[in-house]
Amino acid sequence: MELTGAQILMRAFKEEGVDTIFGYPGGAVLDFYDELSRTDFKHILVRHEQGAVHAADGYARASGKVGVCLVTSGPGATNTVTGIASANMDSIPLVIVTGQVPSPLIGNDAFQEVDIVGITRPCTKHNYLVKNVKDLARIVKEAFYIARSGRPGPVLIDIPKDVTKSKAVYSVPDTIVLKSYNPTYEPNLKQLQKVVKLIRKSRKPIIFAGGGVILSKASDSLIEFSRRTKIPVTASLMGLGAFPGTDPLWLGMPGMHGTFRANMSIGEADLMIAAGVRFDDRVTGKVEEFAKHAEIVHIDIDPTSIHKNIPVSVPVVGDCRKTFAHLNRLLDKVDLGDLDQIREPWLEKIRKWKETTPLKYTQGELIKPQFVVEKLYELTKGEAIITTEVGQNQMWAAQYYHFDKPNHFITSGGLGCMGFGLPAAIGAQVACPSKTVIDIAGDGSIQMNSQEFATAVQFNLPVKIAILNNGFLGMVRQWQELFYKKNYSWTNMSFAPDFVKLAEAYGALGLRAVRSDEVEPVIREALATPRPVIMDFRVEQEENVYPMVPAGAAITNMILV
Amino acid sequence: MSEDKHILSILVDNQPGVLSRIAGLFSGRGYNIESLCVAETIDPAVSRITMVTMGHAQIIEQIKKQLFKLINVIKVHDLTTEKSIQRELILIKVYAKSEHRAEILRIVDIFRAKIVDVGPDHYTIEVTGTEDKLDAIITLLKPMGIKNIARSGRIALLRDSKQ
CATH class of the missing domain: 3.40.50.970 (Thiamin diphosphate (ThDP)-binding fold, Pyr/PP domains)
Structure with a gap:
């Protein structure tokens, strides 16, 4: 027919x-x-x-x-x-x-x-x-x-x-065979032998996981691999959730707004096992200084990612999940020695970095945006799906919401596209109707696609929008403060709609917090509301995201709070 | 790092838009195209693109990988690193004043070129060969006055019969 x-x-x-x-x-x-x-x-x-x-x-x-x-x-x-x-x-x-x-x-x-x-x-x-x-x-x-x-x-x-x-x-072939397209899933086992050899030799190893680990559903095998080898893990923005953010081996995110311990570990490591990453400039900073003492193993299904930005000692073209599964099998056959003893000096050093220079901010009467994210984390027990817009809101979400599971952090990583968070939250809510989905937004970004609030209300998708409202295009303002002598050229966005009334105009719930003691009740009410909600958090206007690595500097060269 | 010339032989699906994907890849990533030659192979579903590009080793490696990543690209050979035969064809329209005609004919003869068109004041010469040979004949003809040149760009095949 x-x-x-x-x-x-x-x-x-x-x-x-x-x-x-x-x-x-x-x-x-x-x-x-x-x-x-x-x-x-x-x-x-x-x-x-x-x-x-x-x-x-x-x-x-x-x-x-x-x-x-x-x-x-x-x-x-x-x-x-x-x-x-x-x-x-x-x-x-x-x-x-x-x-x-x-x-x-x-x-x-x-x-x-x-x-x-x-x-x-x-x-x-x-x-x-x-x-x-x-x-x-x-x-x-x-x-x-x-x-x-x-x-x-x-x-x-x-x-x-x-x-x-x-x-x-209607006619389709049973299977698609494209003579010009055949991705390589299975890694070369000889290369993996080399990886195991390097692990045995290494005294300061780290794993650097990226979005590819999540895309290939490799999280479980990565966790097994890391725990068995006692190698600490850092993950790119796209890789957050691939490794539990509450695990003792977790280093936090690296790069421009990475944690002190992640960036220092990269600077000192003698072995980096990178999987499903593409060494974006926001991660590497000055390329010549990046992991300069380390032998780098790079696992990726896309050969063009390998050797593109960073020279690599052991390239492994293959699927991350299959590769970690193979590595775990190889581990059965090798004696890695007394790992507790071997790793102790390295892990101790990392613990010191964490203790002396943690992520921090000081909370006063005005609401700190980091405090809002921490409260969201606490009150959702870390189980919400978080989407973000782009800029400061995105970085604070990445730093202060500790993702334990993959597919829970959804952000426009590579393109860095403002206006992403609300529609992405809508999509995530459609996929996971019973989950709490929160868009951590800025007052600038949310206005780029706020029309989609109508979509959320029409389809009864109870997404929660947490606007960290500082009246500025915050990240650009931060750069102007630090690198352009506080010349805030056109980053002041003090005119914005009344977000509470905006929510009401769409037939949803709008809530506002102005003082820090109002944050928790607002979040509680939002989470208890089975409808879309906009939360307008009036946060400290000129708060910066720290640590920060100036563009083009080595990532161990951080501006701290 | 030194920049070297590389000749890439690229087999692609013979479909509309494929050349534009390749050209777009080069312009989008800031790679160079020195010459480009495209035509069907013996299999009408497949075209061969012969391209001369410049870059240091790491860039050439990226170019090859990026090309291969395109869904319509079937094979990429770097003929610079493999044994190959390379040719280019060139048409030269040269002024042929009566006092120069004998000299031009001699040059044509030496280079095993052909005169394919004669006008009242010019010859059109066809010559094939390697880049060196073509550069040499151009140098020799220059003093007579070259009106116009059309070069085909390089084409190449592996010596190996496997291909």
Whole structure:
């Protein structure tokens, strides 16, 4: 039986196990939406297409599945670009379907026409323009395969309107074989032997885990590996939660706003086992000084990540989970000696760093933003899914909410995209209806996609937004204070809507805390409210994120409080 | 670190947009393209891109890995590190005043080139060879006055018959 392109897309979604679509209708996707109304997919109607992609991103990270978006041509498609670029930087599996003007009009500058395949070529893992309805089912299957396999990423499918209307028999190959795409999952065992050798030799080893550990669901094998070898663990922003934030072997996050002990450990380590990381400049600081005494083992499924920013002694191309599982098996056969004794001087040194120079702030009558995050941590028992916007709010969330489990911290790491947190929280809440989902936001970032609050209320998604409201674009102001002689050029955002009334205008609950003793009651009330809530915390205006490594400096060169 | 010239032979899916993915990769990451040559192979579903690029070892390594990461790229060979045959074709339109004609014909003969078009005041010469040979003939013809040049960019194949 022949199906229309629209029917083929719906069936292909079903076969890929899609349950939720984040989307926004428009002229070029009318046929899809017509068909969608006869299916049982959950459709979340966002208020801006950027929100659709961030929501799908949050959904993908919280659920471990592929996030799906459906938007129209032209502006619908261009509005997705920021979201796609963010997902691409963070390797998040998404499939974005964009409508396109009818094939005969392509290239004619038709109404709502844009070359979205051209525009998104550098910020997708792959993309397609479907020219023939006969190819549609196969392309959708390929797109999901590419999105979720290897190093995951967003894949865009652009479908002209006539293709959605024309008919074909639904036919897909049983398995997708692409002669040009075969990710390497299994690590080279010879390389792993070398790793074990290095571990035996090392006296100051550390593990550096990244987003790849979470994406490959390697957390359990990483924890086993770390505990058996007694090697302390640091994790990049994208890797937070891959290793328990309450474990004695936990070092905290490294880099520009990393903990003292994480950065010092990297500076002194003689062995770094890096897994699923790409050595972003925010982590490495001055590259020549980064882990300069260490032999570096780099495990990553993407060969381009290896040797890109940092020279590596032992490259291991492979899936993090499989690699740690192999390493754990190798450990069965080797004698690592009396590890308690061997590691003691190193771990003792790290404990000293932690004791002498912990993360700290002083709480007065005015609310400190760090205090809000700590209270959120305490009152949710560390079990909430936290999304963030970008800037100071993001760094305080990373520093003071101690993530014990993967898939609980959702942030725009690579692109650093303000306006991410609220739609991502919506997506995460859709994926995990029974979880508490909190967007830790700034007063600047929240205004970038605050329209999505309507989406949360409409679909009864009880996300909580904690605005650390300091009346500034705080991180930029911090740089201006420290490096531009306090010339606060255009970072003062003292005009903002009344966020409590804004919540009420959307039919949600708005709460405010002005004094530090009001923080806890506000959070308690928000958590007890089964509806979306905005919490407006009026925090100390010129609080800075510390420690801080100036851009381009060695990460052991920290500005402390 | 020294920058070296590398000749990359890239097999890709013969589909619209693939060249733009590759060109975009180079411009987006700040790599150089010195010359570029694209055509179908014996298998009409596959095209060969022969590209000359510059960079020090680590950059060339990244270029190769980044190219291979593109979904439509099937194989990447660095012909600089393997034994290969390389050729380039060039068309030279040279002024041919009567006092120079004999000399031009002699040069054409020495280089085993061909005159493929004759006009009232010019010859068009076709010559193939390695870069050195082509540079040499250009140097020799320059004094007569070169009107125009079109170079094909380098093409290359591995000597090994495996490919």
